[in-house]
Amino acid sequence: MEDDHALAEVVAEGLRDQGMPVDLAHDGLTAAASLDHTGYDVVVLDRDLPGLHGDVLCRMIVERAGRPMVLMLTAASAPGDRVSGLTLGADDYLAKPFHFPELVLRVRALARRRPDVRPPVLRAAGIELDPVRRTAVRDGRPLTLSVKEFAVLEALLEAHPGHLSAETLLERVWDENADPFTNTVTVTVGRLRRKLGEPPIIATTPGIGYRIRGSG
Amino acid sequence: MEDDHALAEVVAEGLRDQGMPVDLAHDGLTAAASLDHTGYDVVVLDRDLPGLHGDVLCRMIVERAGRPMVLMLTAASAPGDRVSGLTLGADDYLAKPFHFPELVLRVRALARRRPDVRPPVLRAAGIELDPVRRTAVRDGRPLTLSVKEFAVLEALLEAHPGHLSAETLLERVWDENADPFTNTVTVTVGRLRRKLGEPPIIATTPGIGYRIRGSG
DNA sequence: CCCGCCTTGTCATGCCGTTGTTAGGTCCCC
């Protein structure tokens, strides 16, 4: 992502020529939003970003686990940028103007440095759930889940193949001192079931709780 | 175990709040020694450990059978640590600084992933009963049992090849101060028998009680 | 700054499985 559209296009095209898939975002907010859902290895980040300053965005990225590596582009006229950029957690920096081959080199290096052993992705019964990226997929079809729905599904997958009672779910997903007489768990599980579609994945064992159906 | 005493205390206390028993060791040698005798499920291991480097200790742990799972903490400033930490056999990693809830989540996940923690599956006379999944199978055919039925079958399988009197079952499965004149045990055993199908698995010894029939 | 959508919790309602009881029925032993 770049502040200068033309430059950004050139960079993106050049990287694609090197065989890397590239997405573009021209402002910080768009970038932050799309980073939630994509699983890129490296973010090329211009420090002078409209909409949301590069520093802020960088911190947002870095503070999350499973984050991509960050290569920050800094203006040559401000040498101090390098320092603060790095202290903010960027993994590498490059001063503008730069030679394009060097950018490619560094992106490659960062991609290589990144551990491709992703922290546990939960899989069961045709579902893949990534707790870090907050994405869930069933049979290749992406699911759009609300926070609670996602948390419930995550808890059930972690417990798989065991059960979780409504009470336990209430403690883990909701607050630990939640009203024990609520039936929001039932409702949320119901909504989750509808979004998950057929065939049913969440089974109810009366008097025991819920569990993920199927092999495992 | 941590290199930073203060951080270690915080982490330990936080994990205890989550209901996990925690021991602390502030250097590698102490840790290695105590790990011989304790039966912990998960080791949270700082890579930069005084006395004995985290890598070495990790290898020592991993090479042993019945080992605990290892969650290695790596310094954020050295991304390469992640890779080698995992190649050394750590089961998960977490870069410092980290969000505490995430540490809790990962420790939980690891504890659950540990293979030999799985409680035993009860088997006898062509029946497999998994107390965790709360599933029961006869000759490959899954059974759908109610809570009471499941509990009765579980109790009988545990007692196998011995007997359980109706009175004992009443105490164990039902409340201990249940009406001693009730007939519900007989009825429940009857319903269970029907669901189990042929040939009969539960035998009655008049005046003594019930037992699982057959080999074991 | 206001408006509308999405999320989330609550309530009311209806359904279905579970469960204990009651009432016969059968078998065996005395």
Next chain:
DNA sequence: GGGGACCTAACAACGGCATGACAAGGCGGG
């Protein structure tokens, strides 16, 4: 033949659970 222990069927009550509708709160867009 009588009695006791056990089995089974039918029944009714209870509780848990699913579902739809509704309202409050949050968040983003206009």
